[in-house]
Amino acid sequence: MDDILASRLTAVAGSALQRLNSVGGGCIADASVAEFADGQRLFVKTAAGDHDMFVTEANSLRELAGSGVIRVPEVVHAERSMLVLEVIDTSAPAGDFMAVFGRQLARLHRCSSGSYGFFEDNYIGATPQINTPVRPLSDGWPAFYFEYRLLYQLRLAETNGHATGELIHLFNVLESRIDGLLAGSEEPPALLHGDLWSGNYMVAADGAPCLIDPAVYYGHREADLGMTKLFGGFGRGFYEAYEDEFPPAAGAAEREGLYKLYHLLNHLNLFGPSYYGQCVAVLRHYCG
Structure with a gap:
């Protein structure tokens, strides 16, 4: 685990990072679920380089959330090298x-x-x-x-x-x-x-x-x-x-x-x- 990333996530969560479990990712970013000492779980996107992609994604999510009509993951933290979101646990779709x-x-x-x-x-x-x-x-x-x-x-x-x-x-x-x-x-x-x-x-x-x-x-x-x-x-x-x-x-x-x-x-x-x-x-x- 990258020490700098671990330190950043600990600061964001206000609790010691215990595990960072990879959940794959695409050609743009790596995705993980971070687990913390106080029981928090957070979804984390990271990417190499310095760019504004995660900051703009966070603003897109906030705009959708502001509509109040459809769910999106809550933005916990966004910076140029990292996006931290609420974990969305999933289920099978119901008939409707x-x-x-x-x-x-x-x-x-x-x-x-x-x-x-x-x-x-x-x-x-x-x-x-x-x-x-x-x-x-x-x-x-x-x-x-x-x-x-x-x-x-x-x-x-x-x-x-x-x-x-x-x-x-x-x-x-x-x-x-x-x-x-x-x-x-x-x-x-x-x-x-x-x-x-x-x-x-x-x-x-x-x-x-x-x-x-x-x-x-x-x-x-x-x-x-x-x-x-x-x-x-x-x-x-x-x-x-x-x-x-x-x-x-x-x-x-x-x-x-x-x-x-x-x-x-x-x-x-x-x-x-x-x-x-x-x-x-x-x-x-x-x-x-």
Whole structure:
């Protein structure tokens, strides 16, 4: 066990660290459960280097918690090298879990703000996510989504060597069509999880849905819903309950691919050309 980490955790908990049990982790951070002399258990994320990823994740969790409509782990401590959270013990989902989850997400999406974006930039996976605020009555959601989500990913793809002439051409066409493609879906900015795939929710010990690993901003709620459908893992009951609580705007199904595109481009930049074909297929659908 790293002595400096042990000392930091002891200071955070106010009790001597006894054990640090690894629970794995992804390509971004290592994850452990810390056990202390006074019986406390805390979930700990650590990563090498000096960056603000854990601080921004903590702020995303606090924003979600402030809604009061869906559970997230409580933030105990955040600094540039470490994030300390409440441990969420888990259970098997009850039969109505997806319906409860769908209703709670719909209520989260009714939480609004005066601007698209967020007060700070954060991360989608390991990729910076730009959240420069844009007011709905100025350039609006299509401009925000194209500039700070899609075009930003294209520029990364150019840097990473993934942006072919075909991809750039399709983006040029999409820029001329984005306003029309998103027309009719205008809504106030909604509080979004930002990276809502099936690996980023848990079933808490009491059966409640619990969101983890957010990339929060205020945007169009269809962006969250599009991500839920990219890799699956959300049952029919989830969508039925969501739509009963917060009916979608007309044409939502046709716009779904536009919102998947952001995450496909991010996966192209993070994991390489195996995602290129899916990106081009979505662009051809809207730009062909």
